[in-house]
Amino acid sequence: MEGEITLHYFNIYGTAEPIRMIFHYFNIPFRDNQISFQDWSHLKHNSFVRIGKLPVLEIDNENYSECYSILGYLANEIGIMPDDWMEKYLVDSICEFIIGVNKNFTKLAIKNDLENKERIIHEIVPKWLRRFEARLSKNNEGKDCFVGKRLTVADFIVFQFMWDYFLKPGKAEIYRLMVEQCAPTLMEWTYRFLDSSPELISYIESRDQFIF
Ligand SMILES: N[C@@H](CCC(=O)N[C@@H](CS)C(=O)NCC(=O)O)C(=O)O
Numbered sequence: 001m002e003g004e005i006t007l008h009y010f011n012i013y014g015t016a017e018p019i020r021m022i023f024h025y026f027n028i029p030f031r032d033n034q035i036s037f038q039d040w041s042h043l044k045h046n047s048f049v050r051i052g053k054l055p056v057l058e059i060d061n062e063n064y065s066e067c068y069s070i071l072g073y074l075a076n077e078i079g080i081m082p083d084d085w086m087e088k089y090l091v092d093s094i095c096e097f098i099i100g101v102n103k104n105f106t107k108l109a110i111k112n113d114l115e116n117k118e119r120i121i122h123e124i125v126p127k128w129l130r131r132f133e134a135r136l137s138k139n140n141e142g143k144d145c146f147v148g149k150r151l152t153v154a155d156f157i158v159f160q161f162m163w164d165y166f167l168k169p170g171k172a173e174i175y176r177l178m179v180e181q182c183a184p185t186l187m188e189w190t191y192r193f194l195d196s197s198p199e200l201i202s203y204i205e206s207r208d209q210f211i212f
Contacts, residue, residue, distance in 0.1 A: 014106045163190060
């Protein structure tokens with residue numbers, strides 16, 4: 001990918017983390033501009049965030065917003081969007097679903113409504129995990145990528161969701177058993193995906209630790 005790239009987002013994982021992971025996985029140099037909520041009040045109405053929301057991806061002084069559109073653009077540039085329309089649908093549907101969940105969880109965390117977030121995780125997430133498990137198992141019994149036979153943007157979205165919410169150190173102690181019971185193939189797939197990339201491992205080990 002060509003050009004000078006800056007990703008503007010908050011100093012949280014939120015909806016920008018799959019974008020950060022993609023840049024690190026593919027060794028694409030970018031500036032990770034993490035903005036504090038305190039500074040955001042001055043920047044929100046600045047012209048670089050035309051819609052008053054983050055993330056904004058800046059490439060050679062052009063600004064792009066809307067997280068899934070940004071991911072779709074990157075996926076096409078990098079070559080991790082399927083050509084087949086049915087596979088593209090499978091990628092889009094899983095990404096749209098997880099991004100929606102991610103946005104809602106981020107909102108709950110910003111409002112400090114952690115009680116509601118925990119309730120959703122315990123009551124509703126097991127049903128989602130079983131559906132993700134069924135979807136993954138249908139694709140060559142979960143032995144390959146999440147969709148089709150080659151890496152797609154869905155792998156990054158699913159990985160980030162599984163890792164940051166349930167399986168990273170600190171979360172695994174609480175949720176690993178639930179994931180193992182509802183989605184054993186997905187759990188194995190998540191660890192395998194991480195193990196397959198020294199770049200991703202190194203990023204995860206060195207990144208700032210945020211709560212959400
Ligand atoms: N539709 C946009 C929504 C972006 C969005 O809601 N961003 C939130 C953070 S995840 C934000 O900028 N909140 C700060 C604000 O609204 O002032 C997208 O998908 O990227």
